[in-house]
Amino acid sequence: MADEGSSSLPLGGMIIEPGNSRRYRTGEWRSQRPEVDKEKCTNCLTCWIYCPDNSVLVENEKMMGFKYSHCKGCGICANQCPAKAITMREEGVE
Amino acid sequence: MSKPIAVNGDTAIAMAWKQINPDVVAAYPITPQTIIVEAYSDYVADGLVDTEYICAESEHSALSICVGSSAAGARVATATASAGLAFMWEMLYVSASMRTPIVMAVANRTLSGPINIHCDHSDAMGARDSGWLQIFGENVQEAYDNTLMAFRIAENMKVRLPIMTCLDGFIITHALERFEPLEDEKAKAFVGPYQPVRPLLDVKSPTTYGPIAMPEYYYEIKYQLVTAMANAMDVARQVMAEYGELTGRRYDLVEGYRTEDAEYLMVAMGSTAGTVRFVVDQLRAEGKKVGAVKVRLFRPFPTEDLVALLRGKKAVAVLDRAMSPGTGAPLYMDVVEAASQIGSPPRISNYIYGLGGRDIMPEQLSSVFGEIIEGRGERVNYLGVRK
Numbered sequence: 001m002a003d004e005g006s007s008s009l010p011l012g013g014m015i016i017e018p019g020n021s022r023r024y025r026t027g028e029w030r031s032q033r034p035e036v037d038k039e040k041c042t043n044c045l046t047c048w049i050y051c052p053d054n055s056v057l058v059e060n061e062k063m064m065g066f067k068y069s070h071c072k073g074c075g076i077c078a079n080q081c082p083a084k085a086i087t088m089r090e091e092g093v094e
Numbered sequence: 095m096s097k098p099i100a101v102n103g104d105t106a107i108a109m110a111w112k113q114i115n116p117d118v119v120a121a122y123p124i125t126p127q128t129i130i131v132e133a134y135s136d137y138v139a140d141g142l143v144d145t146e147y148i149c150a151e152s153e154h155s156a157l158s159i160c161v162g163s164s165a166a167g168a169r170v171a172t173a174t175a176s177a178g179l180a181f182m183w184e185m186l187y188v189s190a191s192m193r194t195p196i197v198m199a200v201a202n203r204t205l206s207g208p209i210n211i212h213c214d215h216s217d218a219m220g221a222r223d224s225g226w227l228q229i230f231g232e233n234v235q236e237a238y239d240n241t242l243m244a245f246r247i248a249e250n251m252k253v254r255l256p257i258m259t260c261l262d263g264f265i266i267t268h269a270l271e272r273f274e275p276l277e278d279e280k281a282k283a284f285v286g287p288y289q290p291v292r293p294l295l296d297v298k299s300p301t302t303y304g305p306i307a308m309p310e311y312y313y314e315i316k317y318q319l320v321t322a323m324a325n326a327m328d329v330a331r332q333v334m335a336e337y338g339e340l341t342g343r344r345y346d347l348v349e350g351y352r353t354e355d356a357e358y359l360m361v362a363m364g365s366t367a368g369t370v371r372f373v374v375d376q377l378r379a380e381g382k383k384v385g386a387v388k389v390r391l392f393r394p395f396p397t398e399d400l401v402a403l404l405r406g407k408k409a410v411a412v413l414d415r416a417m418s419p420g421t422g423a424p425l426y427m428d429v430v431e432a433a434s435q436i437g438s439p440p441r442i443s444n445y446i447y448g449l450g451g452r453d454i455m456p457e458q459l460s461s462v463f464g465e466i467i468e469g470r471g472e473r474v475n476y477l478g479v480r481k
Contacts, residue, residue, distance in 0.1 A: 006314040006321065011254060012193040013315040014303035034379060 001046040026053070030073030034066055040085035047077035047086060098274045103237040103266035104129035104256040106267065106273055107173070107199045107259070110241035110368055112137050113281035114426040116197075117168035117288070120148040120159035124178040124187040125211050126263040127201035131173055153178040156187040157196075165303040166193035168294025169245070172196060175263060176203035178218045178244030189256050190225025190319060192304045193291075195248035196256040197241070197349040198226075202364065202415075203300040204450045210453020218392075219416040219424045227257035227326055230363045234271035237261040239343060245285045246333045254291065260392075262365040262415075264451065276341065284340060323394040330357075331451045347396035347430070349388045350403050352378060358466055359404065359440075360466075361429055362413040363389045366447070367456055371411070385461055389425065409438040409466040410439035415448045422474050441469065448478040454478075 010016050036047075043063050047055040055071035058066040066077075078086040101109070108130050111119070119138075121131040138147040141385040146163075146280040150156035153174055160170045174182060179200060189196055204214040218228055221442070229244060231237040241261045261267055276284070307315050330347060338344035351371050354361060362370045367388035374386045387403055389396070404410060414423030422430070426444035433439040445462055448454045458477060465471040 002310040002314075004311075004314065006317040009311070009314055009318070011318065012191055012303070013305060013307050013311060014192075014292065016292060016299070016306050018300045 006022050014062045025069045027055075027067075027069045027071050030068070030071060031091055032073045032075065032089055033068065034071065034073070034075065034077050036065060036091055037085045037087070042083050042085075044082060045074065045081050046082060050076050050080045052076065096136050096274050096277050096280075100270050100272050101234065101263045102129065102270050103231075104199075104201065104235045105133055105240040106234045106275070106353075107261070108133035108137070109240050109275055110281070111171050112143055113276070113278050114169070114171070114224060114242070114245060114285050115282075115374065116145055116171045118146045118148065118163040119149050119172060120156045120163065120170070121125060121172045121174070122150050122153045122156045122178060124153070124175050125443070126203055126213075126267040127173045127175040127178070127199060130199055130201070135361065139268070139326055151239065153181040154185060157182040157189060157198075161192060162197045163193050164189075164196055165192065165293070166295050167290035169249070169288035170194070170196045170331065170352045171198070173199035173200040173201065176205055176211075176217045179221060186224040186226060188304065188355040191315065191325045193253050193254040193318075197244050198247055198256065198258050199241070201263045201267045202258045202260050207342055210450040211263070211366075213415070214449045214451065215263050215415040216417070216449075217262070218258060220259050220328075221258070222393055222424055224395065225251075225255065225323075225328075227255050227323075228260060229257065229389075229391055230260045230389065231266065232365055232367045233273075233274040233456060234266060234269070235343070236345075237266055238273060238335065239273060239341070239345065242285055243330075243333050243345075245335050247326060247330050248409075249288065250325075250329045250333075251289070251291070253322050253329050255319070255322050257327060260364070265365045276406045280340065284337070291365065318325040323408065325393050327391075327396060344400070345382050345390060347389075347391040348403065350432050351386040351388070353385035353387065353403055355383060356382040357408045358463060359385050359387050359407050359410045360413065360459065360463065361387040361410060363387060363392060363423065363425060366413060366415065369454060369456060370459060373456050373463065374461060376456070377460065377463055382463065392425070395428045395432075397428075397432040397435070400429060401435050403432050404429070404440055405436050406414045408443040409443070409469070411443055411445050411462050411466050412447050413447055415463075416474075417446050417449065421445075426474070436463075441466070443471050445477045452478065
């Protein structure tokens with residue numbers, strides 16, 4: 001829960017600091033998380049192209065997993081993956 | 095010296111805007127407001143103002159344009175009435191919460207149905223919880239004066255809320271009356287230059303207006319309106335005092351007339367307030383201890399001022415030019431809430447009147463006084479309706 005009082009918030013809730021959505025961990029909204037099976041993954045980066053939240057981690061043109069702080073669990077990556085290497089798993093379930 | 099002239103209320107408002115020369119006017123015409131934006135578009139076409147005038151395709155768009163313009167750093171005015179105000183509904187709340195100090199004339203007209211173009215306050219009353227300030231005028235002079243004061247109240251840094259300057263449809267909007275405008279320079283000096291807060295067009299201080307607020311923040315941002323409304327009460331009082339010094343026309347949030355030794359009061363807003371004073375004078379001549387109360391500022395509601403006027407009175411009639419089917423009308427509810435702070439409050443009854451433009455006559459108001467003096471009448475009364 002946030003702790004700023006009404007009087008300390010900017011007028012009308014306007015955002016006066018550019019880029020601060022980085023600190024808004026929208027990944028907390030997720031109910032299902034994507035998991036990648038790197039045995040199947042071909043590093044085609046289709047998931048990276050489609051991810052609306054810029055939450056596919058890429059290093060040296062290789063798919064390296066997900067940035068769970070901002071992945072909302074929409075499942076688009078799993079749906080688009082040509083190699084069927086991404087599975088959506090229920091959060092909170094082992 | 096300013097010279098008295100004869101114009102209708104709509105034209106007087108257009109004249110006030112002309113003196114202020116807002117950066118943007120975006121509007122859609124609707125009776126009985128149309129004369130305002132028509133007259134103003136003439137000023138634009140004639141080069142008398144340099145306002146960006148935008149004919150929107152609807153009221154929803156008109157107010158949306160006003161919100162965007164205000165966020166961009168512009169001083170903004172618009173006008174509407176009735177169904178037009180209803181069509182702005184979504185943006186009313188957005189503009190208040192985004193703290194865009196838009197000045198909007200509302201030519202009070204009833205809401206359909208049945209469809210009807212004439213005066214009552216149901217349009218503005220429906221918007222009373224939107225977070226807009228609301229100020230009501232009694233005649234052409236007040237419609238003009240309220241407009242100049244409205245810019246100062248809305249744009250004050252402690253307020254930053256949009257404001258409706260309400261005037262009774264046809265009764266004030268279309269009736270020719272004598273009034274005295276201020277000289278242009280005096281009006282301009284009184285209102286002063288516009289000071290934006292973090293305008294969108296200031297690319298060096300990037301700002302996002304109107305972002306989403308989840309349950310962790312929504313309530314706190316809404317609560318800012320409560321603070322701003324409380325500030326607006328003091329600001330309005332100061333602005334009215336300053337305007338009184340300038341013009342000699344002394345206004346207040348709530349104005350009592352022959353109330354000091356009165357035992358019975360009648361509360362009203364808009365043009366009917368004048369009729370009430372006329373009736374008070376008649377009954378005073380007969381020795382009846384009656385007085386009138388005019389509510390000028392309806393939002394924020396000047397509860398403490400009302401309490402001071404109601405204290406010690408025997409009975410009060412609250413006239414509402416609007417109804418809330420199933421309960422009492424809005425002004426009555428607020429007056430009763432104010433009176434609840436008094437140890438032994440007066441008996442307060444509600445009189446709904448003048449819906450859909452029906453005239454209210456002095457004899458009717460005399461008989462209302464008669465009823466409350468004799469302790470007759472229901473809690474909520476529908477004055478003059480054929481049951």
